[in-house]
Amino acid sequence: MPSGGANPTCRRAPKPCHGIARGILLFLVAGCSFHARAGAQTTPLRWGGDAEGGAPYQFQDPRDPGRIIGFEVEIADAVARILGRPAEFVQNQWDGLVPGLERGNYDMIISGLEITPDRAEVIAFSRPYYITFEQVAVRKGNESIRSLEDCTGKTVGTLKGSLAQRILEARPGIDVRSYDGQVNAYEDLMNGRLDAVLMDHIIALYNVAPQPGLKMVGRPEGRLEYGIGIRKEDTRLLAEVNRALGEMISSGELRSILERWGIWTELCGDYFLDHSPGNQRPVAFEDYLAARQASRSVWDRIRQYASYLPLLGKGAVVTLELSALAMVLAVCLGLLLALTRLHAPAALRLLCGAYIELIRGTPLLIQLFLIFYGLPHAGIRLSPMLAAILGLALNYSAYEAENYRAGIQSIPRTQMEAALALGMTRIQALRYVIVPQAVRLVIPPMTNDFIALLKDSSLVSVITMVELTKSYSQLASIHYDYLGIGLLAAAMYFLIGLPFVRLARQAERYFSPEHRAFLVGGKQRQAGE
Incomplete structure (x- = not known):
């Protein structure tokens, strides 16, 4: 027992836990006050996405990691501009995007979200802003797989909860491996852990093109539409977003964005009623390939x-x-x-x-x-x-x-x-x-x-x-x-x-x-x- 002549009852010792609690409370109150003032000045259009999802949706610029780019970033900026509001990106893990929307973390979701009956029961969807299909990718030199029909008895990777996963699971005899992200699946394909990968065509394009050891095979599989997810009760925002997308389609701005990223498809042309010849170089796609394929020295x-x-x-x-x-x-x-x-x-x-x-x-x-x-x-x-x-x-x-x-x-x-x-x-x-x-x-x-x-x-x-x-x-x-x-x-x-x-x-x-x-x-x- 500690010794000493002073009686502890005559001293007032500090209460560190109380001081710490007061400090934390002041910190939280100050943060709330700051956000309240900021919200009073502007009302940004907050949209949720997952920058880890990879190109070309929303991802970190290979040349400037602090900057988020992607075709969906440009679509979100254009929609916000038409609505007269600044766009604000909110990072969220992909499988938590819908729960995050429901709890009010952001106003809408733009992250390659497929319009499906299951999701439509929970949230509302805008008109599609992109339409694509599924594509098989294999290693170069693998001649045993030329289409999805050849994947029986093979191990095939895909995205969790996607149309591609449903297509694979509907075919007996395929060992399906689901992934949270696209990059790991193509890495496993390169390393021989998978025989093939089935994912959205634009995912295959941006993961196969920079890799000399991969190739795309087979015909297009299925059809999927990307829509902007909005809370069901936000009917006004849904109408405004549909109006903004309609203006982008009629003005050609949406097609211009898709062509810049090299992802315009015939399915988009059919839906947008636009079969005119394209006049936009895929400069964003070319820039991405150049950044990925550039040879670097040790100092680089x-x-x-x-x-x-x-x-x-x-x-x-x-x-x-x-x-x-x-x-x-x-x-x-x-x-x-x-x-x-x-x-x-x-x-x-x-x-x-x-x-x-x-x-x-x-x-x-x-x-x-x-x-x-x-x-x-x-x-x-x-x-x-x-x-x-x-x-x-x-x-x-x-x-x-x-x-x-x-x-x-x-x-x-x-x-x-x-x-x-x-x-x-x-x-x-x-x-x-x-x-x-x-x-x-x-x-x-x-x-x-x-x-x-x-x-x-x-x-x-x-x-x-x-x-x-x-x-x-x-x-x-x-x-x-x-x-x-x-x-x-x-x-x-x-x-x-x-x-x-x-x-x-x-x-x-x-x-x-x-x-x-x-x-x-x-x-x-x-x-x-």
Whole structure:
């Protein structure tokens, strides 16, 4: 038990958890006020998409990674211009686009979204802005597959939830492998893990053309239409978007955009009633190929990697910010849970125990989905940043509670008895005697938990957060460089976590019994002199 002549009851010790909570509250209120002022000045047309989806939809410019380009970016800008509103892109993981629209994260979806009966039951669709078909791609030199009919007994990759997947699953004898993104499927095809890939023609075009080892085979399969997804209740916006698309079709602007990207098809001509000869060079497609196929020296690669640093650094800042705030909340809540579980009435102890087991027994990803997409159905809407912090904090608070419980229980009971004998209340004994000693014991596991939380923060990309891992994934998907960019991202994670490991070791040494004995001995020598 710490010694000293001063009576703890006569001192007012600071309450760090209260100060931290006030600071976080002020931060959130300031952010809300800023967004409220910004919203009062302009009403941007917010559209959701996934920049990781790859070319030519919306993707990072190979020459300027901080810039999002693509034919759908140009369509969104044109629609917003006709409606007299500035366009604002909102990044969201592709399979979360429809839930994000329903919870109000953005006004519409433009991300290669196929118009299907299942989706039409949930959201409304504009008139189609693009019509295409499915296309088979294989490795060059593979003469055994000349069409989709030859894929029986083969392993074929496709996009999850797409028309191509439904076509493949309707054919018996095909081993279907579904992917979340287009790039990984064509990478696996190049590496021999797949025999063929069936995806939308424009996806095949932009993934096969830059790869000399791939080719497209067979006739067009199926027909699919891309539409702009809008909430069913937003009938006014739906009418305005349809009007804007109609103007773009009649003026030829939409065809000009599609021709620039080299994706105009006969199906588009049939739907738009436009069979006139094309007069627009596919300059955007040619520029993309030039950027992908350009040979680079060692110094060119170094400069290119250097150009990725601002984008990766921005993601690293987001990762560090949400991880630090989440850990602070997790520690405060974990300590409260531990004390409640040890010293509260039976009902509260049972409730805390159930909470801890429930949180530890369910995946963090499910918890994030429930907080971000589930709570709005109960009238609770949280910003992506706040939802990410809350989700990580609630998850890790259960583990911190167990750390603190073990630390508190490791303190001899005689410490509490001695404190009570000195006239302290139980709360004062916990505050001044037990908890400070327990903190010293839980520093090592708490540090390990923070490093784990840093890595688990990569999961928040599912709720529209663009952190370090998402930034890496977006860059790698457009440059097909998972190794070099991955090493950069790994180095950033290491550099983020290293200072905290060092600080934890210093704190552990500072609070160690040997160091405290050294300090006490030094003070006694000074008093004797």
